Amino acid sequence: MPEILTAPLVVEFPFTRSLGPVQSAFLTGLRERTVLGVTASDGRVVVPPAEYDPVTAEEIRELVEVGTAGTVTTWAWNPAPRRGQPLDTPFAWVLVRLDGADTALLHALDAPGPDAVRTGMRVRIRWAAERTGAITDIACFEPDESTGDDGRTREPVAHDGQFPDLLTGITAPARLDYTYSPGAAQSRYIQALADRRTLGERCPACRKVYVPPRGACPTCGVATSTQVEVGPRGTVTTFCIVNIKARNLDIDVPYVYAHIALDGADLALHARIGGIPYDQVRMGLRVEPVWADGAFPHSPEDMGAAPIPDHYRPTGEPDADYDSYKELI
Amino acid sequence: MPGPSTGPSGPSTGPLREVAIVAFGQSDHVRSSAETSEVEMLMPVLHDVVSRTGLKAGDIDFTCSGSSDYLAGRAFSFTMALDGVGAWPPISESHVEMDGAWALYEAWVKLLTGEAETALVYAYGKSSPGDLREVLTRQLDPYYLAPLWPDSVALAALQAQALIDAGLTDQGALAGIAARSRTAAEANPHAQLRGAVPAGDPVVAPLRTGDCPPIGDGAAAVVLAAGDTARRLCDRPAWIRGLDHRIEAHALGVRDLTDSPSTRLAAERAGYFARPVDTAELHAPFTSQEVVLRRALALDGPDGAGVRINPSGGALAANPVMAAGLIRLGEAAARIQRGESDRALAHATSGPCLQQNLVAVLEGETR
Numbered sequence: 001m002p003e004i005l006t007a008p009l010v011v012e013f014p015f016t017r018s019l020g021p022v023q024s025a026f027l028t029g030l031r032e033r034t035v036l037g038v039t040a041s042d043g044r045v046v047v048p049p050a051e052y053d054p055v056t057a058e059e060i061r062e063l064v065e066v067g068t069a070g071t072v073t074t075w076a077w078n079p080a081p082r083r084g085q086p087l088d089t090p091f092a093w094v095l096v097r098l099d100g101a102d103t104a105l106l107h108a109l110d111a112p113g114p115d116a117v118r119t120g121m122r123v124r125i126r127w128a129a130e131r132t133g134a135i136t137d138i139a140c141f142e143p144d145e146s147t148g149d150d151g152r153t154r155e156p157v158a159h160d161g162q163f164p165d166l167l168t169g170i171t172a173p174a175r176l177d178y179t180y181s182p183g184a185a186q187s188r189y190i191q192a193l194a195d196r197r198t199l200g201e202r203c204p205a206c207r208k209v210y211v212p213p214r215g216a217c218p219t220c221g222v223a224t225s226t227q228v229e230v231g232p233r234g235t236v237t238t239f240c241i242v243n244i245k246a247r248n249l250d251i252d253v254p255y256v257y258a259h260i261a262l263d264g265a266d267l268a269l270h271a272r273i274g275g276i277p278y279d280q281v282r283m284g285l286r287v288e289p290v291w292a293d294g295a296f297p298h299s300p301e302d303m304g305a306a307p308i309p310d311h312y313r314p315t316g317e318p319d320a321d322y323d324s325y326k327e328l329i
Numbered sequence: 330m331p332g333p334s335t336g337p338s339g340p341s342t343g344p345l346r347e348v349a350i351v352a353f354g355q356s357d358h359v360r361s362s363a364e365t366s367e368v369e370m371l372m373p374v375l376h377d378v379v380s381r382t383g384l385k386a387g388d389i390d391f392t393c394s395g396s397s398d399y400l401a402g403r404a405f406s407f408t409m410a411l412d413g414v415g416a417w418p419p420i421s422e423s424h425v426e427m428d429g430a431w432a433l434y435e436a437w438v439k440l441l442t443g444e445a446e447t448a449l450v451y452a453y454g455k456s457s458p459g460d461l462r463e464v465l466t467r468q469l470d471p472y473y474l475a476p477l478w479p480d481s482v483a484l485a486a487l488q489a490q491a492l493i494d495a496g497l498t499d500q501g502a503l504a505g506i507a508a509r510s511r512t513a514a515e516a517n518p519h520a521q522l523r524g525a526v527p528a529g530d531p532v533v534a535p536l537r538t539g540d541c542p543p544i545g546d547g548a549a550a551v552v553l554a555a556g557d558t559a560r561r562l563c564d565r566p567a568w569i570r571g572l573d574h575r576i577e578a579h580a581l582g583v584r585d586l587t588d589s590p591s592t593r594l595a596a597e598r599a600g601y602f603a604r605p606v607d608t609a610e611l612h613a614p615f616t617s618q619e620v621v622l623r624r625a626l627a628l629d630g631p632d633g634a635g636v637r638i639n640p641s642g643g644a645l646a647a648n649p650v651m652a653a654g655l656i657r658l659g660e661a662a663a664r665i666q667r668g669e670s671d672r673a674l675a676h677a678t679s680g681p682c683l684q685q686n687l688v689a690v691l692e693g694e695t696r
């Protein structure tokens with residue numbers, strides 16, 4: 001059992017999403033401290049509003065303005081707020097039926113403790129100081145001790161959904177953090193790279209040697225359990241000429257990226273070809289690795305310093321005969 | 330063409346072509362499987378389940394899997410998992426970004442059409458590389474919910490509080506569900522959490538650690554076969570008498586969180602209410618969700634008295650996300666194969682607060 005390798009992995013998306021007319025009016029309304037709902041086919045006022053009826057899936061477009069205070073329909077005390085949540089001190093998750101609405105909206109309630117929260121309690125919106133047209137324009141809810149006859153909206157009032165500068169889309173950033181572990185076969189492969197060895201794995205059924213190994217033979221569906229050192233030399237089986245500079249990659253274009261069948265391997269891996277003008281690279285060219293100095297990467301930014309072949313260069317041997325690698329193209 | 334003879338409403342009268350689960354296998358479910366890749370975790374399960382039928386991998390007509398790239402953060406991980414199937418030369422294959430129970434549904438339909446005699450269905454999930462509670466927020470409404478990052482326990486806790494407010498359960502009853510599940514899991518060698526587990530501190534109140542499923546990694550697989558092929562491959566096939574899945578309204582605030590009309594409808598369509606079952610494998614990751622499901626399936630009434638609920642320990646004992654629903658079908662089928670059940674309900678869920686629900690009715694032939 002090789003040592004378990006791990007590395008941080010961040011998956012981050014800045015999702016850009018377009019809005020339908022109902023969502024657009026609702027989120028723009030929040031920016032203007034106005035809460036809109038939509039009247040469903042059965043007459044219920046749905047807040048937050050949907051583009052389509054929750055029961056019949058009919059298109060629904062009849063907007064109404066509802067209150068900014070309401071009643072908690074259920075709640076849950078969150079003693080340990082997590083990244084991205086509305087408050088960074090302990091709070092209650094609440095579903096709130098705003099005055100004039102028939103359905104509930106999910107948000108956070110800022111309360112001193114669980115004893116201060118109960119189903120049926122009155123709460124009101126605390127608006128964010130800076131509002132952009134997002135559900136987070138509601139900073140949170142807060143307990144509402146007022147008696148209720150203060151002139152706030154109680155009944156839904158028809159609304160045309162029109163505001164200056166209606167939003168047509170939102171940007172919703174999302175980030176997830178992982179600890180990546182490559183598994184047994186790839187760990188063996190990576191650890192061998194530290195000794196400047198390339199380790200493939202042989203399928204016990206069809207005898208093919210896979211490099212880099214993934215732990216299973218995709219043809220036979222069985223574990224590749226025997227390690228086989230391959231290379232270091234190999235043959236270019238096919239290649240392309242890269243003319244566009246990749247971000248964060250300090251390599252002059254044009255350069256050649258190639259499939260290379262290492263000697264002893266039954267699967268070509270891919271790498272950059274250096275030490276030869278790009279327009280002289282050819283199928284059958286014999287190449288050998290030029291190793292980068294470095295340690296195991298601990299972040300994606302360190303990948304360039306990993307103990308991997310930085311590129312492959314010509315060995316000076318005569319080109320390989322086409323028949324010797326044609327099965328590996 | 331053979332096919333299900335269900336009309337637009339009312340219980341199914343049963344498909345014209347008989348399809349059964351003939352084998353089930355699963356991994357041990359563990360908190361972390363960092364020493365194996367997904368395919369390395371999955372492959373022994375695939376070999377195990379196929380070998381139980383006496384088939385070879387190449388004999389399987391159709392393969393369908395369920396998994397989610399978000400769990401481990403690996404794009405197109407399901408294509409890597411296919412390495413463990415032996416997918417070359419090209420096999421007939423499909424994938425759902427859902428629990429494997431929905432992959433089983435697709436495979437069942439494929440067998441009903443007559444285009445396949447056998448199918449391999451598998452599912453796997455590695456929750457250990459990421460923060461599962463955060464990862465699951467990404468399945469929510471991207472406009473109104475996801476920007477608030479409401480985690481999976483928080484949403485289940487809102488449902489639990491609604492049940493308590495309605496007088497349908499209390500923290501003691503929930504702890505009883507947890508204890509019954511993990512005591513049952515003592516007989517399940519694959520379970521992650523078994524025996525006496527303390528109720529613990531609130532995670533998101535009213536749910537305490539004991540009300541929540543363990544977070545872990547695991548895989549499961551079943552083999553389906555039709556008609557006489559099933560009889561040949563298995564001494565006592567678990568015949569799928571009905572299978573249906575339904576979904577609730579999209580927004581949590583529109584739903585009555587104390588009820589699960591989608592489960593009830595799926596159960597009706599699967600023919601569940603026609604005759605009592607002796608076993609129910611319910612996919613209720615949180616104790617409170619079992620309360621909802623028992624209501625929807627009338628398991629608390631007189632008809633429910635003779636029903637063994639979650640003899641495997643259920644999702645409270647092992648909840649490998651994306652596989653835990655398929656495991657419910659597998660556990661129910663295995664019980665029929667062992668002769669411990671004659672008619673069983675298996676349920677799978679997906680999404681927050683039992684958003685989507687699948688119900689299968691399985692039967693063994695009278696001996």
Ligand SMILES: [Zn+2]
Binds near residue numbers: 208221
């Ligand atoms: Zn092979």
